[in-house]
Amino acid sequence: MNETTPNSFRTQPDDRGHFGEFGGRYVAETLMPLILNLEREYRAAQADPAFAAEFDDLLEHYVGRPSPLYFAERLTEALGGAQVWFKRDELNHTGAHKINNCIGQILLAKRMGKTRIIAETGAGQHGVATATVCARFGLPCIVYMGAEDVKRQSPNVFRMKLLGAEVVPVTSGRGTLKDAMNDALRDWVANVHDTFYIIGTAAGPHPYPEMVRNFQSVIGTEARAQMLERTERLPDLLVACIGGGSNALGLFHPFLDDTDVKMLGVEAAGHGLETGEHNASLLGGSPGILHGNKTYLLQDENGQIDEGYSISAGLDYPGIGPEHAWLKESGRVEYTAVTDEQALEGFQLLCRTEGIIPALEPSHAVHAVAERAKQMSEDQIILMNLCGRGDKDIFTVAEKLGVEM
Amino acid sequence: MTRLESAFSKPHAAFVAFITAGDGDTAANLDALVAGGANVIELGMPFTDPMADGPAIQSANLRSLAKGTTTQTVLMIANEFRARHPDVPLVLMGYANPMIRRGAQWFAEHAAGAGVDGVICVDIPPEEDDTLGPALRAAGIAPIRLSTPTTDAARLPTVIEGSEGFLYYVSVAGITGKQQAAIDSIEANVSRIKQSTDLPVAVGFGVRTPEQAAEIAKVADGVVVGSAFVDLVGEFGTDAPAKLQELTSAMASAIAKARS
Numbered sequence: 145m146n147e148t149t150p151n152s153f154r155t156q157p158d159d160r161g162h163f164g165e166f167g168g169r170y171v172a173e174t175l176m177p178l179i180l181n182l183e184r185e186y187r188a189a190q191a192d193p194a195f196a197a198e199f200d201d202l203l204e205h206y207v208g209r210p211s212p213l214y215f216a217e218r219l220t221e222a223l224g225g226a227q228v229w230f231k232r233d234e235l236n237h238t239g240a241h242k243i244n245n246c247i248g249q250i251l252l253a254k255r256m257g258k259t260r261i262i263a264e265t266g267a268g269q270h271g272v273a274t275a276t277v278c279a280r281f282g283l284p285c286i287v288y289m290g291a292e293d294v295k296r297q298s299p300n301v302f303r304m305k306l307l308g309a310e311v312v313p314v315t316s317g318r319g320t321l322k323d324a325m326n327d328a329l330r331d332w333v334a335n336v337h338d339t340f341y342i343i344g345t346a347a348g349p350h351p352y353p354e355m356v357r358n359f360q361s362v363i364g365t366e367a368r369a370q371m372l373e374r375t376e377r378l379p380d381l382l383v384a385c386i387g388g389g390s391n392a393l394g395l396f397h398p399f400l401d402d403t404d405v406k407m408l409g410v411e412a413a414g415h416g417l418e419t420g421e422h423n424a425s426l427l428g429g430s431p432g433i434l435h436g437n438k439t440y441l442l443q444d445e446n447g448q449i450d451e452g453y454s455i456s457a458g459l460d461y462p463g464i465g466p467e468h469a470w471l472k473e474s475g476r477v478e479y480t481a482v483t484d485e486q487a488l489e490g491f492q493l494l495c496r497t498e499g500i501i502p503a504l505e506p507s508h509a510v511h512a513v514a515e516r517a518k519q520m521s522e523d524q525i526i527l528m529n530l531c532g533r534g535d536k537d538i539f540t541v542a543e544k545l546g547v548e549m
Numbered sequence: 550m551t552r553l554e555s556a557f558s559k560p561h562a563a564f565v566a567f568i569t570a571g572d573g574d575t576a577a578n579l580d581a582l583v584a585g586g587a588n589v590i591e592l593g594m595p596f597t598d599p600m601a602d603g604p605a606i607q608s609a610n611l612r613s614l615a616k617g618t619t620t621q622t623v624l625m626i627a628n629e630f631r632a633r634h635p636d637v638p639l640v641l642m643g644y645a646n647p648m649i650r651r652g653a654q655w656f657a658e659h660a661a662g663a664g665v666d667g668v669i670c671v672d673i674p675p676e677e678d679d680t681l682g683p684a685l686r687a688a689g690i691a692p693i694r695l696s697t698p699t700t701d702a703a704r705l706p707t708v709i710e711g712s713e714g715f716l717y718y719v720s721v722a723g724i725t726g727k728q729q730a731a732i733d734s735i736e737a738n739v740s741r742i743k744q745s746t747d748l749p750v751a752v753g754f755g756v757r758t759p760e761q762a763a764e765i766a767k768v769a770d771g772v773v774v775g776s777a778f779v780d781l782v783g784e785f786g787t788d789a790p791a792k793l794q795e796l797t798s799a800m801a802s803a804i805a806k807a808r809s
């Protein structure tokens with residue numbers, strides 16, 4: 145483990161849930177006692193070795209962890225620069241990193257005696273992961289999903305239903321992830337006594353950003369140890385895509401105090417930052433308050449939230465976890481954005497060079513990796529979080545490539 | 550005495566009426582509420598993501614934004630209301646992001662300049678008071694807080710500390726426009742709150758009829774009605790003022806008679 149130095153980047157948030165000026169607990173009074181209680185229960189669980197033991201056991205035997213660390217030899221050759229390595233979280237049960245967090249939160253829900261689970265979902269990966277753990281623990285599951293996303297991620301909708309979840313299509317707003325989160329919050333205020341809200345990314349009111357990050361940190365903790373074992377060194381650059389930011393923080397956080405390790409977060413540039421149709425909250429947004437936290441948002445000059453746009457439902461969110469807002473301002477992590485078209489190139493590149501069909505979300509990161517690798521030398525290492533597999537996206541990709549299925 | 554203090558010093562409970570700014574002919578709607586007998590106006594600031602609101606007020610927010618309502622529009626509506634009704638207290642209610650967009654101080658000063666007496670910000674709990682509270686107090690605007698069925702005895706002092714104007718007891722754990730709570734639970738909660746504060750306690754969420762308003766007026770210092778008015782604006786558009794005045798009058802007389 146790293147030492148925690150006085151200048152550590154790993155000691156956030158403070159006890160009020162603030163990451164610098166970001167984060168916090170901006171919720172209606174009805175929810176405030178609940179999230180204070182959630183924080184107490186989470187602290188108790190953190191201090192309980194039995195909780196960690198059950199979490200680790202499920203991750204190993206149910207999720208299939210540790211996920212492999214894979215050297216992408218043919219992709220590296222094709223790019224002709226730095227070595228590209230992948231943390232293979234797309235091999236997890238349910239096909240993405242989302243399950244890591246869901247295991248943690250369902251164990252907490254059970255510990256708190258909650259009997260009903262709700263969640264929001266964009267790509268459907270978090271919805272599927274939540275439906276999965278609910279089936280595993282025998283709890284009823286209601287998933288709020290934007291009506292638009294229900295259409296573009298239909299395989300995941302069917303998966304959730306097979307797993308016994310009720311999928312509620314949300315028609316307010318533009319019918320995407322933001323609107324699904326609004327309706328999940330509305331459900332929660334109306335069902336406070338028995339309901340646990342499993343948030344799918346490192347955002348929302350404190351303690352969610354910290355808690356989700358900690359559950360996802362298994363990614364970076366494993367990768368760091370695997371890298372040291374395989375190469376006897378740390379990577380030069382970490383790369384991950386960012387919707388709300390949970391897979392990126394999961395990879396980055398355990399490395400934050402390794403000063404020689406650079407980090408790159410990849411937002412969705414949609415049709416291009418200059419078009420205004422994107423989801424790059426950090427690169428194209430400004431600080432504000434939404435969904436329980438202060439963070440970077442896509443918004444107009446009156447503080448109304450812009451809808452944003454991305455080909456990838458999992459990145460289609462006009463905000464970002466507050467820790468990323470802080471990491472950006474502190475300069476520790478660099479952020480960039482990749483368009484739909486570039487992500488589609490990344491998608492196809494990985495299919496053909498490595499025989500891996502990635503989700504559209506990490507396809508954004510693949511494109512950024514390709515650009516950076518070419519500018520780096522052969523003895524340098526890039527480690528990317530391959531956080532999801534692409535089965536759910538083949539219909540979207542077929543349509544974009546002009547193929548009828 | 551401030552405008553809010555006099556509204557809560559009448560022999561009957563104060564009648565607090567909510568509509569969304571920029572929805573329908575807002576000036577005419579507000580005049581109808583006052584003519585019908587509302588004692589306090591709550592003017593909703595529209596927001597794209599009204600997380601604590603039910604379908605009625607969500608739709609009102611969207612109708613208003615679709616017409617191009619901005620923060621400046623809301624302030625202008627307030628300012629003109631103040632000119633027409635110098636004595637009727639006016640409270641802005643809404644969400645944090647539009648309120649802090651140009652800075653808390655900008656908002657507080659402009660709201661004060663428009664004659665606003667109080668601000669209810671749904672998603673700034675006492676724990677985040679720094680975000681807006683100090684700027685409001687410095688501008689002479691009352692930060693009005695919400696207390697809910699989940700606000701237990703241990704937490705209540707945190708909510709009361711720093712509250713001004715009145716305390717808004719949200720009678721159901723839920724979103725706006727849904728069912729009303731049972732009257733005995735409302736009565737018990739109001740008397741619990743009144744043991745801890747001298748602030749007047751107004752009760753809202755789910756009040757739709759004169760009968761319900763009268764029940765609450767017996768046990769609380771104020772009755773808040775919102776979705777019922779907002780629904781009328783949605784249904785009748787520019788013909789809404791007459792309907793609003795009719796419902797307001799019926800509620801106002803029920804409230805006036807409630808304690809006798």
Ligand SMILES: Cc1ncc(COP(=O)(O)O)c(C=O)c1O
Nearest residue numbers: 269387388389390391458505532
């Ligand atoms: C595969 C995959 N990657 C990334 C994301 C984005 O979320 P986050 O930024 O929290 O990792 C999602 C969200 O649905 C996803 O399904």
